Amino acid sequence: MTTDRMRIGIAGINGRVGRLLREEVTAAGAQLAGGTSRDPNADPAQGLFATLAELAPLSDVVIDFTHAVTVRAHAAALAKAGVAWVLGTTGLSDAEQDAVATAARTIPVVQAANYSPGVTLVTRLARQMAEVLPSTVYDAEILEMHHRQKVDAPSGTALAIGQAVADGRGIDLSTHMESGRTGHTGPRQADAIGFAVLRGGQIVGEHTLLFTSATEQIALTHRAFDRRVFATGAVRAALWLRGRAPGLYSMEDVLGLH
Numbered sequence: 001m002t003t004d005r006m007r008i009g010i011a012g013i014n015g016r017v018g019r020l021l022r023e024e025v026t027a028a029g030a031q032l033a034g035g036t037s038r039d040p041n042a043d044p045a046q047g048l049f050a051t052l053a054e055l056a057p058l059s060d061v062v063i064d065f066t067h068a069v070t071v072r073a074h075a076a077a078l079a080k081a082g083v084a085w086v087l088g089t090t091g092l093s094d095a096e097q098d099a100v101a102t103a104a105r106t107i108p109v110v111q112a113a114n115y116s117p118g119v120t121l122v123t124r125l126a127r128q129m130a131e132v133l134p135s136t137v138y139d140a141e142i143l144e145m146h147h148r149q150k151v152d153a154p155s156g157t158a159l160a161i162g163q164a165v166a167d168g169r170g171i172d173l174s175t176h177m178e179s180g181r182t183g184h185t186g187p188r189q190a191d192a193i194g195f196a197v198l199r200g201g202q203i204v205g206e207h208t209l210l211f212t213s214a215t216e217q218i219a220l221t222h223r224a225f226d227r228r229v230f231a232t233g234a235v236r237a238a239l240w241l242r243g244r245a246p247g248l249y250s251m252e253d254v255l256g257l258h
């Protein structure tokens with residue numbers, strides 16, 4: 001029997017987001033192709049594979065919420081199999097990001113540091129605000145808070161918001177980023193983009209962008225109450241990828257904001 005249901009594989013199927021993806025793939029009417037797991041007892045007959053190279057040929061698209069160290073191997077496996085990729089993993093090095101761009105020459109890829117519609121809009125607004133609010137008058141600071149298990153900092157979302165502010169101001173983020181301030185820092189640079197990071201308990205993910213002048217402050221805050229918002233967004237991106245040409249797409253593309 002043939003089926004036109006999309007086959008979705010999940011890299012990191014037993015992770016915090018992966019477990020929710022498993023439910024959301026089925027709820028969306030797609031077919032769960034299986035997942036990757038490092039559990040030595042994982043059984044391919046049960047749809048659990050040690051590597052993405054084994055899962056990829058069974059999938060039309062793979063949703064990947066794992067760890068940055070997997071990115072180069074995953075990029076190569078998916079490009080080789082010609083399988084689309086929804087990438088949610090954050091904390092990528094420049095070399096890992098290059099591997100994503102290389103894969104996107106042969107397969108369609110959606111990459112987002114945050115698959116919630118709310119953060120997608122916050123990031124877009126951040127760029128627009130930075131275009132209007134001059135850095136000589138308004139200081140831009142980004143605060144993020146996450147659960148104690150998070151391994152990368154600042155969060156991918158905070159960096160994406162910072163990149164949007166830098167884009168809006170026409171400056172380079174890497175040379176204007178101020179994070180981890182301590183000791184005799186000297187006064188704040190006028191065009192700096194500041195980052196503050198908090199970790200604790202089970203905070204799902206909170207981000208605030210502040211523009212502060214001598215006379216006013218604008219705060220743009222997003223709070224994720226439930227990780228499911230990331231899973232539903234990622235499944236939406238996976239379904240959107242069907243039939244797309246190779247390329248690197250964003251959540252703004254998925255939401256039709258371009």
Ligand SMILES: NC(=O)C1=CN([C@@H]2O[C@H](COP(=O)(O)OP(=O)(O)OC[C@H]3O[C@@H](n4cnc5c(N)ncnc54)[C@H](OP(=O)(O)O)[C@@H]3O)[C@@H](O)[C@H]2O)C=CC1
Nearest residue numbers: 012014015016017037038065066067088089090113114115
């Ligand atoms: N873009 C977005 O919207 C969001 C992105 N994230 C990002 O997604 C990633 C995962 O987050 P989360 O689910 O909370 O993390 P978890 O630690 O709960 O899950 C990570 C998963 O990745 C697998 N994994 C970890 N390291 C390796 C490795 N070296 N090789 C193979 N597999 C590995 C784990 O496998 P196993 O189970 O076998 O140990 C696990 O299933 C992070 O980078 C996080 O920042 C998180 C939320 C939203």
Ligand SMILES: O=C(O)C1=N[C@H](C(=O)O)C[C@H](O)C1
Nearest residue numbers: 090113114150155156157205
């Ligand atoms: O690790 C997490 O949990 C999250 N990671 C993403 C990030 O780094 O921005 C998205 C979300 O904030 C949750």
